[in-house]
Amino acid sequence: xxxxxxxxxxxxxxxxxxxxxxxxxxxxxxxxxxxxxxxxxxxxxxxxxxxxxxxxxxxxxxxxxxxxxxxxxxxxxxxxxxxxxxxxxxxxxxxxxxxxxxxxxxxxxxxxxxxxxxxxxxxxxxxxxxxxxxxxxxxxxxxxxxxxxxxxxxxxxxxxxxxxxxxxxxxxxxxxxxxxxxxxxxxxxxxxxxxxxxxxxxxxxxxxxxxxxxxxxxxxxxxxxxxxxxxxxxxxxxxxxxxxxxxxxxxxxxxxxxxxxxxxxxxxxxxxxxxxxxxxxxxxxxxxxxxxxxxxxxxxxxxxxxxxxxxxxxxxxxxxxxxxxx
Numbered sequence: 001x002x003x004x005x006x007x008x009x010x011x012x013x014x015x016x017x018x019x020x021x022x023x024x025x026x027x028x029x030x031x032x033x034x035x036x037x038x039x040x041x042x043x044x045x046x047x048x049x050x051x052x053x054x055x056x057x058x059x060x061x062x063x064x065x066x067x068x069x070x071x072x073x074x075x076x077x078x079x080x081x082x083x084x085x086x087x088x089x090x091x092x093x094x095x096x097x098x099x100x101x102x103x104x105x106x107x108x109x110x111x112x113x114x115x116x117x118x119x120x121x122x123x124x125x126x127x128x129x130x131x132x133x134x135x136x137x138x139x140x141x142x143x144x145x146x147x148x149x150x151x152x153x154x155x156x157x158x159x160x161x162x163x164x165x166x167x168x169x170x171x172x173x174x175x176x177x178x179x180x181x182x183x184x185x186x187x188x189x190x191x192x193x194x195x196x197x198x199x200x201x202x203x204x205x206x207x208x209x210x211x212x213x214x215x216x217x218x219x220x221x222x223x224x225x226x227x228x229x230x231x232x233x234x235x236x237x238x239x240x241x242x243x244x245x246x247x248x249x250x251x252x253x254x255x256x257x258x259x260x261x262x263x264x265x266x267x268x269x270x271x272x273x274x275x276x277x278x279x280x281x282x283x284x285x286x287x288x289x290x291x292x293x294x295x296x297x298x299x300x301x302x303x304x305x306x307x308x309x310x311x312x313x314x315x316x317x318x319x320x321x322x323x324x325x326x
Contacts, residue, residue: 030089034086035052037108044157050101051144057089057091065096082100083103085099094129094130098145112228113134115131115132118182122178127178131155131169135162155169181208187227
């Protein structure tokens with residue numbers, strides 16, 4: 001190795017071992033202490049105390065984030081990210097603050113939580129912002145969140161409608177030179193943090209380019225009236241069906257006839273798949289037909305056409321893959 005290259009590596013090793021913060025006064029960042037919410041505390045005070053706690057986290061001005069900001073995942077994973085935010089106390093943005101607000105209000109059952117997203121235009125750039133809209137029966141609407149602008153995050157819990165809350169944010173955006181292009185509201189966040197339920201972040205999407213202010217106001221009012229029913233249907237659709245436990249333990253250990261049939265069908269499908277994989281490239285069309293029929297048989301959404309006189313449990317033949325795919 002050349003002497004110059006060796007000297008460079010030695011210099012790099014010396015620099016990397018030196019602590020740049022040694023003997024320097026580095027400001028100590030205190031970890032925010034989670035507030036205690038008493039049962040006798042009024043709802044508006046609870047919301048104000050929670051927002052004060054969220055505001056203690058510094059805003060992240062860096063181009064990267066420190067936490068997992070992927071929101072299309074189960075609620076229990078999102079709650080784990082919120083706990084990590086509380087533990088590490090690193091700078092966050094609006095999405096991490098929304099995760100944190102969901103976690104802080106998870107046990108406050110008198111609060112209904114709805115993710116509220118805004119899409120705005122500012123000097124040729126498209127900006128997006130999200131907060132957690134909160135409704136409490138008898139107290140109206142409010143919001144929790146984090147932003148560089150104070151009037152774009154926390155909204156006091158007061159007697160107003162959902163459309164009035166959205167219009168409040170819209171006027172605040174107008175004061176900062178932003179044009180609101182669209183507003184999106186999701187379904188009510190579930191209280192069950194155990195099931196693998198993915199929150200619905202965007203259920204109602206309203207564009208100010210395509211709809212008038214009156215139409216948006218009416219749509220938000222109708223949605224607020226039926227939001228509870230929609231959330232219950234959403235959770236029921238994605239809930240894993242309960243497994244029936246057999247009374248006879250000995251019989252429960254033995255596979256049923258349906259399970260035996262499924263295993264036999266799976267074994268036959270594996271044989272067909274192996275045969276299809278061993279085919280030559282010249283038989284590409286025939287291979288695709290076999291693979292399509294196998295995938296149709298394996299799919300839980302097996303689409304056997306009743307118009308053809310076939311029962312749901314009848315396996316599809318490789319000769320008719322088009323019918324199996326609908």
